[in-house]
Amino acid sequence: MRTEKSAKRQRMAVAMMLAAASMAALPRIAAAESLLRIGMTAADIPRTLGQPDQGFEGNRFTGLTMYDALTMWDLSSADKPSVVIPGLASEWKVDDGDKTKWIFKLRTGVSFHDGSPFNADAVVWNVEKVLKQDAPQFDPSQVGVTASRMPTLASARKIDDVTVQLTTKEPDSFLPINLTNLFMASPAKWQKHYDAAQGADAKAKSQAAWAAFARDASGTGPWKMSSFTPRERLELAKNQNYWDKARVPKLDKMLLLPMPEANARTAALLSGQIDWIEAPAPDAVAEIKQRGFLLQTNEEPHVWPWQFSRVEGSPWNDIRVRKAANLCVDRDGLKEGLLAGLMVPATGTFEPGHPWRGNPSFQIKYDKPSAQKLMQEAGYGPGKKLAVKVQTSASGSGQMLPLPMNEYLQQALAECYFDVQLDVIEWNTLFTNWRRGAKDPSANGANATNVTYAAMDPFFALVRFLQSSMAPPVSNNWGFINNPKFDELVSKARQTFDPAERDKALADLHAASVDDAAFLYVAHDVAPRAMSSKIKGFVQPKSWFVDFSPISMTP
């Protein structure tokens, strides 16, 4: 009897302990933080001090997450082209009397992560961090990645707390688009680091302050720096006080991990160590899908071209030859055969549906008979092939699969009487040569170069290649294109300040470039990324960037 009672008591005690343990665990379960773990292709965490390095992957992960710019990209749709929308500036307009002056009205009630207010002083301070060499916060390491992306911005001036005047070197309607690249870092936070910094002089202190700021960053973005181990991991936490309530992140935390090796990223995803990877190993795509992971792709503002030399004596000076090359490539065959569907055939820099596409009369497609006819009209044929030489790389950011793709073109163009010689050089050397131009000895006799480019804004997509004044050493008109029509259309687009009219002028410029077969347009990348099926609410826009705010995860 006593034993029975004792056993009953013991059972009761165990039950109570279990209940207590469950109660204790409940709040913990309720408070479990949602965490999204991402494997980036970068070998290092992109810079966290406001102006990221590592190209647009840097902007995607440490720019647009922690920081905002005066203007920003609409990343809400997978179908429509991503366009510029108000960011920290709620509205802007150019001065009617002086088109080099712009007035930007700032959003009110916005604070940096450290609690200091965002205002006109902060805008001026951030412009001067990259443009005013005698400003204490001037940082040469941020100039390269910023100044080149807003080439005409000259200065900023505060008008009042919520109004700032920006001045350009020449009238430039692209300024609001370019400003998406200037992220607003907290001057108050930087000053705190500057005051605490050690250094022999103001320059050394400034450098130390920026290094400290990178470890303890403060912007106005939807994500805040939570913890940072250089070269290994960056943990971001949601900014509950983000000014755009619709974009307060649904997830609690996001962990960014550099994983430069595609197979390592893929293995980490498949083993469940991380939830999302950028650019999975192409060979693993089938297995990724088969194991229930999602593969997300969309057309990216990216172009994989051959940029032609137009210097004297170049075979590409004949428009029939340029058009023939564009008609001789079976882009669908390239897509399905070599790239496992991971490309969009290019028929220009922009595809139909884009506001800057226009209506080119020359239709880029696969039409071998027409291509052969054009080449015969130009004086070439099976017995007289046209020798061309293209400089390319074996690898490189945005280059996709440069060698197999170029070999594919080599074979395709051979059928239209081209004799293509490939000059394969190292990637960094290739784009160093790109800045030097087709006349430089570094071109090594090549009359085309295969450097891919981002086409997010009009300057980078069109102007730097087509305007004659952009020839080296000024910018990337590698082939010294000198077409008065292009120059006229560039000027018109830059000086048209009504956004709809500006877009129309850009569309005319693009259509003219396609009609002129300015490049051999081959492919657009599709930014493949693989992710766990637990990830919900993800939208892959037609952009290099992604909005992480609407993403949630099922347990």
Place this chain on the structure above:
Amino acid sequence: MLAYVTRRIFYVIPIVISVALVCFMLVHITPGDPLVAVLPADASQELANQLRIAYGFDRPLPVQFGIWLWKAVNGDLGQSIATGRPVLTEVMRAVGNTVTLAIAAASIGFALGLFFGLIAGYFRDTWIDKVATSIAIAGVSLPHYWLGMVLVIIFSVQLNWLPAVGAGPGGSGAWGWDWQHTRYLILPAITTAAIPMGIVTRTIRALTGDILSQDFVQALRAKGLREIHVFRHVIKNAAPTALAVMGLQLGYMLGGSILIETVFSWPGSGLLLNSAIFQRDLPLLQGTILVLALFFVLLNLMVDIAQAAIDPRIKRG
């Protein structure tokens, strides 16, 4: 002994200066723009020139070398172009992680290498020798990055026993020698250990076989020494060469492996070098190579001294 050590240290000085010069020149004669880390591909030549002056790359190479060497002697390896962080901090953090990996790999590789080498040498031309030698040849012959990938596929992707990448749940900054962290070390350590294991096995096997055939071993046996005592003499005679080989192997491991550390995203000096190479981060590249080369020189010095301590004939030579 003191004279020998002093002489060896004295020899190190010209080696260090030569190493500094070679690593400076190597990174400067490679093609490409040193400013690529801070200049996007689409930056203009004008902007590139502006930054070239700001970073001092417009100065003549001998001047750049002189400034760099003087600062290096004073413990300042400059700042990474890409990150702005001091190179010395970056390198020492990475080297610390590589040392962790090297210690684990050396423990596995040397222990297995000694074991297989001794039994293969002792049981020469038997099936035991053949098995041990086959393992050694496999260790030396298999490409280690391939081995790493295979291990990841088996133990991470298929079995889900061990993590595929990284240096712990909180990164190497929160490293601890507990299971939560050491499980991240197992696969890269086994991969790193494969080659040293093979080399040590083959060296010890050859040495053991050679020593066992020498007259003094016959004499020891004739004197009636037990086999275990004979074996102790064999080990003692093999030790200087074995130590030299293991020292060299440890040196290689401390240098980090770009391939293994990249495959496992292990944040050591190999991954740092990989990053510095791809970003053309010259100060980081120079600093990392210099520190690793100095490690190697220092390790060789220590091995020389240890050999001399074990075998007095060496210091007389």
